[in-house]
Amino acid sequence: MAGICVILVIALPWLGAVFVWLAGDERPEAQHRSAVLFSVLTGLVSLVLLFFASPEPALRLPLGRAFGELTFVPDGLGVSLTAIAAVVGSLAVIFSVDYMHGEAQLGRYYFLVLFFIGAMTGLVLSGNLLFTFFFWEITALSSYGLISFYNDDPKAVTAGIKALIMTQVGGVGLLAGTLIAFAHLGSLQISDLLARAATLPAGALAAIAFSFLVAAAAKSAQFPFHTWLPDAMEAPTPVSALIHAATMVNAGIYLLARFYPAFEPVPAWTSSVLLVGLISALISSVSALTANDLKRVLAYSTVSQLGYMVYAIGAGGILASQFHLLSHAVFKALLFLAAGSVIHSVGTRDLRRMGRLGPRMPFVRNVFIVGSLALVGVPILNGFWSKELILEIGLEHSPIWAYAVMLLCAGLTAFYTFRMVWLVFFGKERDYLQVHNAGSAMKVSLGILAAGTCLTWLFFGGLNGLLTSTLPFHELEHATLRQMAVAIVSAPATWLAMSIVAAGLIISWLRARGLALFGGGWLNPFVESSFGFEWVNRLMVRGTYRLAAQLSATQTGELNWNILGIIGALLVVLVVLWFGA
Amino acid sequence: MESMQSYGLDAFWEAVLLLGAVFCAYRAIVAKRILSATIYLACISALTSAIIYLLGAAQVAVMELSVGAGLVTVLLVYALSVVGDDAMDPASVIPKPLAFALVGLTAILLGSMAYPAIPAYFERGSMTLAISLWQSRVLDVWIQIVLIFSGVMGVLGLLSEKTPGRTQEIHQ
Amino acid sequence: MIVTPFNVILFGVVALLGVGFYGLLITRNLIKVVMVLQILIKGVVLALVLAGTVGGNPGLGQSTAATVIVADTIVAVVGLALAVQVRRRFGTLDVPKISTLRG
Numbered sequence: 001m002a003g004i005c006v007i008l009v010i011a012l013p014w015l016g017a018v019f020v021w022l023a024g025d026e027r028p029e030a031q032h033r034s035a036v037l038f039s040v041l042t043g044l045v046s047l048v049l050l051f052f053a054s055p056e057p058a059l060r061l062p063l064g065r066a067f068g069e070l071t072f073v074p075d076g077l078g079v080s081l082t083a084i085a086a087v088v089g090s091l092a093v094i095f096s097v098d099y100m101h102g103e104a105q106l107g108r109y110y111f112l113v114l115f116f117i118g119a120m121t122g123l124v125l126s127g128n129l130l131f132t133f134f135f136w137e138i139t140a141l142s143s144y145g146l147i148s149f150y151n152d153d154p155k156a157v158t159a160g161i162k163a164l165i166m167t168q169v170g171g172v173g174l175l176a177g178t179l180i181a182f183a184h185l186g187s188l189q190i191s192d193l194l195a196r197a198a199t200l201p202a203g204a205l206a207a208i209a210f211s212f213l214v215a216a217a218a219k220s221a222q223f224p225f226h227t228w229l230p231d232a233m234e235a236p237t238p239v240s241a242l243i244h245a246a247t248m249v250n251a252g253i254y255l256l257a258r259f260y261p262a263f264e265p266v267p268a269w270t271s272s273v274l275l276v277g278l279i280s281a282l283i284s285s286v287s288a289l290t291a292n293d294l295k296r297v298l299a300y301s302t303v304s305q306l307g308y309m310v311y312a313i314g315a316g317g318i319l320a321s322q323f324h325l326l327s328h329a330v331f332k333a334l335l336f337l338a339a340g341s342v343i344h345s346v347g348t349r350d351l352r353r354m355g356r357l358g359p360r361m362p363f364v365r366n367v368f369i370v371g372s373l374a375l376v377g378v379p380i381l382n383g384f385w386s387k388e389l390i391l392e393i394g395l396e397h398s399p400i401w402a403y404a405v406m407l408l409c410a411g412l413t414a415f416y417t418f419r420m421v422w423l424v425f426f427g428k429e430r431d432y433l434q435v436h437n438a439g440s441a442m443k444v445s446l447g448i449l450a451a452g453t454c455l456t457w458l459f460f461g462g463l464n465g466l467l468t469s470t471l472p473f474h475e476l477e478h479a480t481l482r483q484m485a486v487a488i489v490s491a492p493a494t495w496l497a498m499s500i501v502a503a504g505l506i507i508s509w510l511r512a513r514g515l516a517l518f519g520g521g522w523l524n525p526f527v528e529s530s531f532g533f534e535w536v537n538r539l540m541v542r543g544t545y546r547l548a549a550q551l552s553a554t555q556t557g558e559l560n561w562n563i564l565g566i567i568g569a570l571l572v573v574l575v576v577l578w579f580g581a
Numbered sequence: 582m583e584s585m586q587s588y589g590l591d592a593f594w595e596a597v598l599l600l601g602a603v604f605c606a607y608r609a610i611v612a613k614r615i616l617s618a619t620i621y622l623a624c625i626s627a628l629t630s631a632i633i634y635l636l637g638a639a640q641v642a643v644m645e646l647s648v649g650a651g652l653v654t655v656l657l658v659y660a661l662s663v664v665g666d667d668a669m670d671p672a673s674v675i676p677k678p679l680a681f682a683l684v685g686l687t688a689i690l691l692g693s694m695a696y697p698a699i700p701a702y703f704e705r706g707s708m709t710l711a712i713s714l715w716q717s718r719v720l721d722v723w724i725q726i727v728l729i730f731s732g733v734m735g736v737l738g739l740l741s742e743k744t745p746g747r748t749q750e751i752h753q
Numbered sequence: 754m755i756v757t758p759f760n761v762i763l764f765g766v767v768a769l770l771g772v773g774f775y776g777l778l779i780t781r782n783l784i785k786v787v788m789v790l791q792i793l794i795k796g797v798v799l800a801l802v803l804a805g806t807v808g809g810n811p812g813l814g815q816s817t818a819a820t821v822i823v824a825d826t827i828v829a830v831v832g833l834a835l836a837v838q839v840r841r842r843f844g845t846l847d848v849p850k851i852s853t854l855r856g
Contacts, residue, residue, distance in 0.1 A: 557852040559786065560674040563777045567683055574690040591758045599765030603772055606792050610776035615784055622788055629795045632762065638802050638815045641822070645798060648826050653791060660784060660833040664840045673779040674849055680778040688771035692764060699759045699807055718816045725823045732827035739834035 002058035005049040006072045006125055009082060012042045013089075013118035020110040028106050032097045035110040039090040042117060046079070046086035053079045055470045057127050068188045071127035076467035080322065081124040081254055084329045085247040089117040091445040092242040095337050098439035099238055099344055109149060113239065116142035120247050124254055129178040129188045136174060136219070139248050140167045146239040147232045156234035162537060163228040165544050170218025170225070174255070177211035180204055190258065194473040197262035209263035212255055213272060220252030220306045223279040227537040229303055230287075233295035233349075237340030240295060245302050245336050246329035253306065253325055256313045261473040264316075274314030278402055281307030283533075285412035289419075293349045294339050297420050301375060302332055304409060308390050311406060317393035319467060319476050323460060324386035330456050331374035331383055334449035338368040341442050342424060346433040351423045353433065358425035360435045363443060365425045367450040372421050374453045376414045377501055382457040388488045388497060395493050407500050414504030422512045460484055595632060602628040615666050619657045626650040762803050769796030783839060783846040787832040794825040 016038025023030045052058075057071035074082075093113060100106060116139055123135035141164075148160030181193050184200050197205060216222070221229035232244055243249075256273060263269050281304045288300035305328045312321035341364045342357065343349050358365040374383035387410065394403045438446070461481040468476045479487075488494050602625050609621035626649025634642035673680075773793035780786055798818045805814010836846060843851045 558674060559848045559852065560778055560781075563774070564675055564680075564683070567687060567774055567778070571683060571687045571690070574687060574694065578690060578694065592761050595758055595761045595765070599761060599768070602765065602795075603768045606769060606772040606776075609788060609792065610772065610779065610785070615782070615788075618785065618788055622791060625792060625795060629799060632765070632799060633802050633818075635758075636762070636802050636806055637811065638806075638818070641798070641802055641815050641818045644819055644822050645795075648822055649791070649795065652826060653829050656830060656833055657784070657788065660837055663837050664784065664846065671781060671847070673781060675778050677779065680775055684771050684775045684778065687774070688767050691770075692767040695763060695767070696760070699763050699803075718813075718820075721816060721820045725820060728824060728827050732830050735831050736834040739831070739838050 002049065002052040002054065002074050003072075005045055005052060006058045006074060008045045009042055009049060009086060010118050010122045010125070012038055012045065013086075013114040013121075016042075017111045017114035017118070020114065021107045023107070025105060025107050028102075031106045031110055035093050035114060036090070036097060038114060039086070039093040039117065042121075043083075043086040043090035046083045046121065049074060049079050050083055050466070053466055053470050055472050067130060068128060070131055071189065072122075072125045073127035073191070074125060075470035076463075077254060077258055077322070077471065078125045080326065080463060080466060081247075081250060082121045084250070084326060085117060085120040085124070088246040088329055088333045088449075089113070089120075089242055091333065091448055092238040092246075092337070094441050095241070095340065095445040096236075096238040098441040099340055100236065101439075105149075109146070109236070112142045112145045112149075113242065116146070116243060116248070120251070123251055127190050129181065129190055129193065132190070133171070133174050133178055136215075136251065137171055139243075139251065140164060140171060140219075143167070143232075143243050143248055146243060147235040149236055149239070150234070153234065159228075159231040159234045162541055163232045165541050166225050166228045166537065167218050169540060170215040170252075173211040173214035173218070177208040177215070180208050180211075194259070194262050198265070202266075205263070206266050206269070209259075209266040209269045210272070212259055212263070213269070213276070216252030216255045216310075217276055218252070219255075220249045220310070221280075221303050222252070222276050222307060222310055223283060224533055224536050226280055226284060226303050227534055230291075230296050230299040233293070233299050237295070237336060237343060240299075241333045241336035241340065244299065245332040249302065249306055250325055250329065253309045253313070253321060256310065257318050257321060260313060260316075260318055261475070270314050270316070272314075274311055274398055274402060277307040277310030277312070277314055278405055279307075280304070281311065281409045282405055285409045285416070288416040289412065291416075292351050294343065294351050294354070294420065294424065295336070295349055297351070297416060298332070298335055298339060301413065301417070302328075304413065305332070305375075308387065308406065308409075311398070311402070312390040312393055315393050315397040317390060317397070318474055319464060319479075320386065320389040320393050322467065323463060324390055326456055326459070326463065327374065327382035327386040327453075330449055330452040331371045331381070334367060334446065334453055335371040335375065337442070337445055337449065338364050338371060341438040341446070342368075345436045345438070348433070351420065353431040354424045355427050355430040356425070357433075357435060361425075361437055364438055364446070367446045368425065369421060370450045370453055372417045376417050376505070377410060377497070379498075380454070382453055382455070385457040385460065385484070385488060388491075388494050389484065391497050392488065392491060392493060407497060410497055411500040411504035414501045415508045418505050418508035419512070422508070427512060591635065595635060598628050598632050598635075602632070615657075615661055619654055619661070622657070623650045623654045626653070759803065759807055762799060766796050766800045766803065769793070769799070781848050783836045783848055783851075784833070786848065787829055787836065790832070791825065791829060794821065794828075798822060 016035060019038065020031050020035050023034060025031070053074050053076055055073065055075050057069075057073045059070075059072040061070040063070050093110070096109070096113070100109060103109070119135045119138035119142065123132055123139060126132045126135060144160045144164040147163055148157045150156045178188065181200075181204075182188055184204050185192055185196055187193075200208075218225040221227075229244060229249070233240055235244070284300040284303035284307065288297050288304070291297045291300060305324070309321040309324050309328070312318075312324065342354070342361065345361065346354060346357070348354070370381070374381040377384045377387040391403070391406060391410070394406055458481065460479075464476075464479055467474070468478055605621045605624045605628065609618045609625065612618040612621060626645060630642045630646035630649070633645055770793060773789055773796060776789035776792065777786065780789060798821055801814050801818040801821060803814075805811045805817070808814070839851055840846055845851065
């Protein structure tokens with residue numbers, strides 16, 4: 001049964017992608033309907049798969065001696081991420097029905113979205129490192145295709161290529177780690193790497209650990225690769241919600257969580273992970289304070305929350321990071337989709353031009369406030385429980401200054417979130433904007449996500465059970481919902497965090513009321529250059545372009561040179577065989 | 582059963598045939614006119630067919646002879662008649678010594694690595710096996726039929742040309 | 754090194770393949786390219802029959818050789834038809850001149 005679910009959850013979106021493409025752009029209604037059908041089916045299958053989780057591979061396909069077996073393992077990490085990807089994916093597709101109404105080239109859009117959903121589920125369910133890499137690359141490709149979807153806009157195209165190049169650096173890290181592991185272990189199975197990590201020579205294990213860290217940092221837009229995500233907001237908003245908030249950027253977190261038991265003994269690895277998360281959270285929280293583009297603020301907050309998750313993994317809290325991943329996926333998707341409603345109706349992303357939209361878009365305002373409260377970490381909503389859990393673990397297992405910085409970030413989060421909500425929905429009207437209310441498909445998605453934001457924390461017990469029972473190598477503690485709730489509510493650290501959050505909210509409210517406190521204008525030059533790290537991005541992108549231009553001289557297109565290449569390669573193979581045999 | 586002496590004689594004849602084939606191949610490549618190259622190609626087909634017969638595969642030898650020396654030659658001559666035999670021989674794009682060295686090195690490596698795999702003496706295969714094995718290679722037969730059909734369709738499509746007269750009629 | 758019937762054929766196969774690849778590297782005429790492919794295929798057919806006989810499965814080797822002959826004939830046919838069309842469209846059969854797909 002698990003095997004069938006695994007096949008369906010990967011094949012259904014891919015079939016849907018081909019189906020939508022074949023329906024043709026002359027029949028947009030058929031395209032919308034079939035995309036929604038296939039994605040909702042995938043969501044349902046993924047929810048069914050939750051009940052069949054097991055640490056044993058559900059599907060084994062022998063691939064010959066070179067690649068071992070293609071296995072799919074539906075363990076807790078995999079099925080929880082699959083469920084998130086598929087369910088949030090279906091909600092984003094439902095939202096797209098209204099958002100992309102009347103847009104051109106719907107076939108390309110839905111194809112890439114469905115292709116992505118299938119690849120993401122394959123990524124987290126795969127038990128073979130090489131196929132994890134393959135699915136990783138497919139998600140990067142879909143992400144690029146969707147960021148550059150409006151391909152007559154040069155900003156979108158540049159952003160897409162920048163994202164592609166930077167995440168490909170991560171892909172190189174993943175491939176390098178895979179190959180080193182294969183060379184030493186002779187097997188590409190993830191379970192083998194986890195079981196026999198201690199038998200690897202220390203240098204090799206460290207190389208694998210740090211290449212995987214680079215891969216995860218590049219994919220999840222962490223320091224020093226954090227510059228591509230804010231620029232990727234040129235994508236259509238449902239894409240931003242799905243790929244750049246709820247699923248693809250979680251692939252890096254998944255990678256770190258999956259291999260934590262293998263890499264924990266490597267000296268300085270956990271500290272590096274901690275630092276990466278910390279710095280990312282801090283830099284992006286500060287950058288969000290002065291951003292003027294609505295989606296950019298949300299992008300910075302995504303990087304910051306991912307920083308929290310990475311910090312949690314560095315401190316040893318796998319459960320906390322996965323719980324926050326669940327909460328974040330739901331409330332961040334909600335925020336992005338609600339922002340998409342706003343942007344779709346007023347036609348601009350600039351915060352300085354919006355104002356007092358609340359009375360004219362009541363439903364969107366309400367769900368946006370729910371999402372923002374979850375982001376800030378107000379009690380009862382799911383963000384509160386998961387963020388407090390992370391801060392608890394941080395207090396116990398990380399240096400006190402790191403904990404202090406994360407607390408500060410919580411305060412900063414409160415500040416910029418309040419600023420964002422105020423500038424959009426309250427205050428005074430700054431510009432004359434046409435507003436139309438959200439369509440019914442949008443309301444469905446937003447409503448479901450808002451309900452999820454209030455309720456997903458109740459699944460903590462289920463998530464805990466799922467993870468502890470199906471992950472044999474991770475040492476996770478058992479905890480029920482009640483234990484967790486009691487522990488959080490009664491811990492003094494929680495009240496400290498709450499007071500910092502309240503301080504952030506109050507300061508922001510006072511500023512909005514006109515009191516000029518903590519003016520942030522001096523930050524702008526730093527933020528624009530991403531605190532000096534834009535040069536990392538520029539280096540990588542320009543270097544790649546230069547190399548590509550130089551290598552294109554070898555592509556003469558002439559038959560004789562191509563044959564020369566073939567024979568040269570044959571000669572190399574023969575020489576290698578001659579010396580190897 | 583062949584005796585040891587006839588192995589030596591067979592080797593001699595095979596060596597002669599092979600040398601002839603390689604010589605014809607070289608002449609075909611450096612020939613200035615394509616028509617002469619076509620003749621050389623037919624000779625190669627004949628010689629190769631003889632070697633295949635000596636190896637014991639009579640049906641394959643007949644196929645090779647009829648197809649290589651017959652069908653392909655006719656096709657080439659037809660194509661030449663349509664295209665015109667321009668006797669051009671400009672200098673090659675890749676310098677000849679480089680090509681020679683590369684190919685020579687590859688051939689020597691390949692030959693010396695494959696040499697131990699060939700046993701010295703072996704019994705020749707019987708002649709009617711090709712027919713009896715069509716029962717287990719039926720898929721090959723179907724694939725060949727499909728190939729032939731698609732090849733014919735492709736050629737008909739490629740060679741068809743809109744007659745100039747018809748377009749003039751439409752313009753009028 | 755004993756020169757036996759089978760070893761000689763191995764050298765012949767390698768020599769034919771070598772001459773064929775040399776021809777592919779040297780030639781500039783599209784029809785010559787089709788002809789050189791034919792030379793290569795003859796070497797391959799020889800190798801297949803040889804391998805079948807030596808490996809103890811002569812029927813398999815011969816049937817595969819027959820399939821390859823059919824396939825290569827189709828290649829020659831379609832290749833020549835393409836060459837005819839290229840001559841009509843481009844006016845020349847010089848391979849470097851008709852290579853417009855560049856990196």
